[in-house]
Each structure stands twice: as structure tokens, then as C-alpha cells.
């Protein structure tokens with residue numbers, strides 16, 4: 544059985560965004576059953592959780608006694624057993640892995656600056672000053688993604704774990720209207736969010752946020 548560690552509560556702005564969604568979605572696409580252990584902040588700093596994720600973060604996963612952390616690593620591990628998420632053809636596989644890392648290393652950091660300015664540090668005096676620079680940085684990178692996607696339905700031509708990660712990254716901009724400037728990027732996100740596996744993962748995540756945190760998480 545695969546065990547996923549996720550938060551049992553989070554601020555409203557983070558509902559539907561926390562990174563366990565990536566893992567839930569990948570598990571749904573791969574058709575793998577899993578159980579969820581919901582933790583709170585105190586549990587995330589416990590020595591038991593730090594064994595699973597040295598940064599005290601979620602998601603973390605245990606499968607067959609092996610702990611994995613970092614959402615990208617977990618999704619890659621799940622994808623290894625799913626032709627949908629990671630095609631076996633060497634060219635398609637190389638492209639999918641490249642784009643998985645691109646979503647997490649070349650797009651996500653560019654978008655997180657806007658979350659910092661608008662949400663995490665919104666009350667800091669410097670947040671307003673940095674916002675324009677953060678938006679310009681995100682816009683530049685999204686414009687290149689838009690150009691890549693102009694004649695493609697998915698980042699590598701067919702749906703893979705790269706689209707899954709890219710979609711969860713793009714969702715971080717939902718408090719802005721920035722994506723409206725990028726029709727192909729928006730279309731990719733909407734196409735992926737329409738997948739039944741995404742809908743199921745999102746519904747499960749949102750309903751888990753209302754559950755009482757289990758004693759086993761402490």
C-alpha cells in the first residue's frame with residue numbers, strides 16, 4: 544500500500560494548490576490505490592516526519608517501506624509504472640522527463656515570486672515594489688511556454704506527467720489574471736484539469752482538508 548502524507552488543514556488560498564495534489568493526481572492516472580495520513584504543523588516537525596521529509600514538508604510518500612519526498616521525485620516514481628504518465632518510447636520518455644523538470648525548475652520558481660508578493664509577504668512594504676519585477680519575470684517565461692505550445696495540445700504532444708506537473712504549477716497563478724494573456728498555456732491547463740483523474744484528486748484533497756487529523760499522524 545502507498546501512504547501519502549499531506550496536511551489536514553491549510554489556509555484558504557492554498558486549498559487545491561498544496562503539492563500533495565500532484566501526487567494524488569499521478570496515483571489516480573496510474574490507477575494505484577493509496578491511503579492518506581493527514582498531519583498538522585506540529586507533526587510536520589516531528590522526528591518521525593523529518594525522517595520522511597528532512598524539510599518537514601509535504602508531500603511525502605512511503606511505498607513498500609521506502610520513503611520518497613519532493614513532489615517531482617514522487618510523481619516520477621509513480622510515472623515509472625504508468626505508460627500514460629511516462630511513455631516507454633525513449634524519445635517520448637526523454638522529452639517527458641525534460642518537461643517535468645522544466646515545470647518544476649524553469650516555470651514554478653518564476654511564478655512563486657507572484658505568490659510571495661501577493662500572498663505570503665503581501666503586508667511587507669517591499670512586496671508592492673517587487674511585484675512588477677516578479678510579474679515581468681513570470682510573463683517572459685510564460686511567453687516562451689506559449690510559443691512552444693502554440694501547435695501542441697500537450698507539452699510533449701501527448702499527455703504525460705510533464706503536463707500534470709505543469710498544470711499544478713500554472714494553478715499557482717489562479718489569484719491573478721496573468722494566464723489570460725497566454726491562450727495556449729490556458730488551454731493546456733484547462734484540458735488537463737478536465738481529466739477525471741484530476742477531478743478525483745482535487746475532490747479528495749479538498750474533502751481531506753475537512754477531516755479530523757488522525758492520531759497516527761502525531
Ligand SMILES: N[C@@H](CCC(=O)N[C@@H](CS)C(=O)NCC(=O)O)C(=O)O
Nearest residue numbers: 561562563599600601602613614615
Ligand atoms: N519542493 C517541494 C516543496 C514542498 C512544499 O513547499 N510543500 C509545502 C506545501 S505545498 C509545505 O510543506 N509547506 C510547509 C513548510 O514548508 O513548512 C516539493 O515539490 O515537494
